[in-house]
Amino acid sequence: MSSEENKKLYGLLAEFKNPGELMDAAKAVNKAGYHKFDAYSPFPIHGMDEAMGLKKSKLGWIVLGHGILGMLGGIALQLWVHTTAYPMNISGKPEANIPAFIPVTFELTILLAAFGTFFGMFALNKLPKFNHPLFNSQTFEKVTDDGFFIGIEAEDDLFSVEKTEKLLKDIGASHVEKVYDSE
Amino acid sequence: MAQHTLTDNLQFPESDSLAKAFFGVAVVGIVASLIGFFVNTEQFYFSYLTNFSFVATISLAALFFVMLQHITSSSWSVVLRRIPETFAYLLFMLAILFIPIFFGMQHLYEWSRPEVLAADDLAQYKEPYLNTTFFIIRNIFYFVIWSFLGWKLYQNSVKMDKQGADASTYKSQKIISGPGILLFGFTVAFASFDWLMSLEFHWFSTMFGVYLFAMSFQVFLAIAILICLYLRKQGLLRNTIRMPHFEDLGKLLFGFTVFYAYIAFSQFMLYYYANIPEHTMWYYNRLQGSWETITWMLLFGRFVVPFILLLGLWAKSNLKLLAGLSVLIVVMHFIEVFWIVTPVLHEAGITVHWLDITLLLAFAGLFFGLFFQKFKSNSMVPKNDPLLAESLNKH
Numbered sequence: 001m002s003s004e005e006n007k008k009l010y011g012l013l014a015e016f017k018n019p020g021e022l023m024d025a026a027k028a029v030n031k032a033g034y035h036k037f038d039a040y041s042p043f044p045i046h047g048m049d050e051a052m053g054l055k056k057s058k059l060g061w062i063v064l065g066h067g068i069l070g071m072l073g074g075i076a077l078q079l080w081v082h083t084t085a086y087p088m089n090i091s092g093k094p095e096a097n098i099p100a101f102i103p104v105t106f107e108l109t110i111l112l113a114a115f116g117t118f119f120g121m122f123a124l125n126k127l128p129k130f131n132h133p134l135f136n137s138q139t140f141e142k143v144t145d146d147g148f149f150i151g152i153e154a155e156d157d158l159f160s161v162e163k164t165e166k167l168l169k170d171i172g173a174s175h176v177e178k179v180y181d182s183e
Numbered sequence: 184m185a186q187h188t189l190t191d192n193l194q195f196p197e198s199d200s201l202a203k204a205f206f207g208v209a210v211v212g213i214v215a216s217l218i219g220f221f222v223n224t225e226q227f228y229f230s231y232l233t234n235f236s237f238v239a240t241i242s243l244a245a246l247f248f249v250m251l252q253h254i255t256s257s258s259w260s261v262v263l264r265r266i267p268e269t270f271a272y273l274l275f276m277l278a279i280l281f282i283p284i285f286f287g288m289q290h291l292y293e294w295s296r297p298e299v300l301a302a303d304d305l306a307q308y309k310e311p312y313l314n315t316t317f318f319i320i321r322n323i324f325y326f327v328i329w330s331f332l333g334w335k336l337y338q339n340s341v342k343m344d345k346q347g348a349d350a351s352t353y354k355s356q357k358i359i360s361g362p363g364i365l366l367f368g369f370t371v372a373f374a375s376f377d378w379l380m381s382l383e384f385h386w387f388s389t390m391f392g393v394y395l396f397a398m399s400f401q402v403f404l405a406i407a408i409l410i411c412l413y414l415r416k417q418g419l420l421r422n423t424i425r426m427p428h429f430e431d432l433g434k435l436l437f438g439f440t441v442f443y444a445y446i447a448f449s450q451f452m453l454y455y456y457a458n459i460p461e462h463t464m465w466y467y468n469r470l471q472g473s474w475e476t477i478t479w480m481l482l483f484g485r486f487v488v489p490f491i492l493l494l495g496l497w498a499k500s501n502l503k504l505l506a507g508l509s510v511l512i513v514v515m516h517f518i519e520v521f522w523i524v525t526p527v528l529h530e531a532g533i534t535v536h537w538l539d540i541t542l543l544l545a546f547a548g549l550f551f552g553l554f555f556q557k558f559k560s561n562s563m564v565p566k567n568d569p570l571l572a573e574s575l576n577k578h
Contacts, residue, residue: 046578060495091458097453102448 007180010133011037011153013140014173019045021172022148026051028171034164036115036156039136047049049057059120066116069107074105115129133181151179187575191423193562195555199417202555208550215541223538226528227285228263229537233524234546235284236378237517239277240395241550244403245270246333247367247396252341253336253360259431261574262423262564265340266410267403269557272337275330277552280546284378285319292318294384299408305385313381321377325370333361340565349565371396379520382527388467390450397446401485402516404436405509412506414563423564427577434497436509440493444486469522477522484515517543 014024019041026039030053039048061126078101087095122128134140134151143149150173152164161178168176220227245267252260288295293306293389294313300306306313336359339352346352372392380391388394411429442567469478489508498504525534566573 054498064494093458099452102452 009154009161010098010136010181011151011155011159012161012168013134013149013151013177013179014168015142015175016148016150016172017174019148022150023048023051025150025168025171025173026070029152032167033158034152034156036153036159038151040140040143040147040151041118042144042146042148057124059075059117059124062120062124063113063116066120067113070109070112071105073112074108075101077108078104131182133179136182137177137179139175139177186572187422187425189423189564189566189571189575190288191420191563191564193566194422195419195559195563196417197559199555199559201413202552202559205548205555207548208544209546209552212541212543212545212548216538216545219538219541223536224287225290226536226538227542228290229524229528230536231283231287231520232291232378232382233539234542235277235280236520236524237543238546239281240399240516240520241403241406242274242277242333243329243367243371244396245401246274246329246336246511247364247371247400248403248407248450249336250332250364250367251421252362253356254364256357256570258570258573259428259577261568261570262420263407263411263428263432264565264568265430265558265561265563266407268337268340268565269554270406271333272557273550273553274326274333278326278330280549281322281326281408285322287320288315288471292381292384294381309384313384318377321373325374328366328370332359332367335359336363341561343567344562344565348569353569367558368392371399379523382524383468384467385461388450388454388465390446394446394450398516398519401436401439401443402513404432404439405512405516408432408436408505408509409513412502412509415502420563423575425577427504428574429502430499433493433505433567436489436505436512437493437499440489440512444490447486449479468526468530471530471532474522474526477518477533481515481519481522484511484577485519535563 012026016025022039022041023045026048029037030051037052039045039052041048075098079096081099083095090097090100094098110173134149139147140149141147150168152159152168158164216227216230219230243273248260248267249264249271251257252264284291292313293299294309295315295318300310311317336356339356339359343349343352375392375395376387379395380387409431411420411424413434414424451466454466457463470472489512492498492504492508521539524541528534568574
């Protein structure tokens with residue numbers, strides 16, 4: 001941290017004393033109109049999503065899409081195999097035998113939905129991520145122990161070092177610091 | 184955040200005439216059915232079994248629900264637990280209502296007729312289990328266990344209302360529920376074999392017990408939702424049974440809709456795919472003529488429609504949708520029990536006898552009448568339960 005002026009400002013990090021204060025602070029920051037901010041705590045806090053004004057995750061739709069794709073793919077695969085590619089008489093049942101296709105269709109639906117969940121979650125969270133600018137802060141290490149933080153990114157339209165710092169102090173931050181990008 | 188405490192009136196209003204209305208319906212049903220008994224005795228017993236199974240499965244699943252909440256020390260359900268407790272309490276009354284079936288055995292169960300036994304090798308082979316005496320002993324055994332569990336869990340719960348939650352009563356709920364749930368598993372499985380599966384004694388399915396259980400638990404959740412919604416509509420317990428509780432009931436309803444489909448389809452799939460004549464017979468009969476229509480109705484009404492509509496998170500907190508789907512599931516449950524029982528008597532196609540309807544009025548009227556009568560007699564919420572505060576503050 002020799003020449004802070006040369007580094008790009010990532011944002012402001014504010015520390016709060018307890019989950020209750022963090023929740024109130026998140027509400028205030030959201031109310032002030034910031035969008036690019038996040039709350040950090042050692043454990044999940046119920047109601048934080050609403051306090052931060054987060055929109056519902058798009059993950060559900062991704063999973064649904066993958067599930068439907070798996071279902072249609074499963075049926076199409078079996079229809080093609082059993083009626084066109086390799087028709088076989090199985091105990092006199094019809095070739096396009098939907099009840100018999102259900103287990104495979106079900107498994108493929110689940111498999112693709114699970115892929116959708118797993119990779120969709122990675123993509124939405126922009127993972128894998130090997131570092132995060134907030135790790136440059138010494139105080140932020142407390143976040144896995146007893147620290148409750150709000151980080152407002154410099155990229156937010158409303159961001160200005162003075163005003164944002166004042167806001168964070170006003171809503172009860174015990175400590176506010178600037179955090180810089182690593183490069 | 185504000186702490187929720189019990190602020191509602193906990194007494195079901197004495198003036199509510201629902202119990203009376205149900206009893207009125209029951210009286211009409213009973214009188215008409217008694218006439219039907221003399222007109223068509225065989226049909227009477229089949230309709231009786233259909234409707235008895237319809238209401239008994241609701242009470243049985245309620246008993247399971249209560250025991251499950253106790254052994255897992257669940258807090259979320261405490262505010263609404265008096266509803267399943269009351270349903271489970273009714274089991275001893277259902278025991279009395281089962282007695283007529285003993286008299287109708289020869290009409291219902293082919294294996295109990297001496298002439299069938301003399302001519303049928305399989306009936307002789309199964310005779311050590313499927314004989315009239317043992318059937319009666321078994322059913323008395325089931326109902327003694329269920330009645331005791333339902334009665335005791337209810338009594339303990341009410342005792343804590345009146346005397347405060349002493350540790351020993353609270354603990355005894357768990358001590359009863361542990362072995363209770365084990366016994367429940369066995370007795371319900373065997374009862375399903377006795378009541379419904381042995382109607383066609385040539386056929387057997389080792390998963391028939393879990394099949395009936397899956398049906399029962401799904402319909403119980405639907406009934407619980409409908410009763411909570413009725414209370415809400417009457418302005419009762421509005422700050423006690425709140426949205427988070429409805430959401431959880433909705434999630435369970437969704438989960439057990441899938442569970443039901445999984446079990447029901449697994450049973451069908453095994454017989455369909457194996458294609459062994461004596462095994463496929465049961466489904467074959469139900470895929471013939473107009474019975475096939477009902478088979479498809481069950482697939483859509485009990486699984487596809489509720490599954491798709493309940494999939495989203497928004498659906499579980501949409502009370503109108505929950506109400507609609509719960510009614511659908513209750514109706515489908517009746518149709519499914521009807522579809523299990525009636526093809527034995529009317530193989531050719533769907534035959535709705537007027538006795539099916541009058542006995543439905545009799546059973547549903549009596550069952551829900553007794554429920555509201557009992558529900559009125561004590562607090563609607565186990566008000567001294569140690570986990571109540573946690574349940575009230577659920578979010």
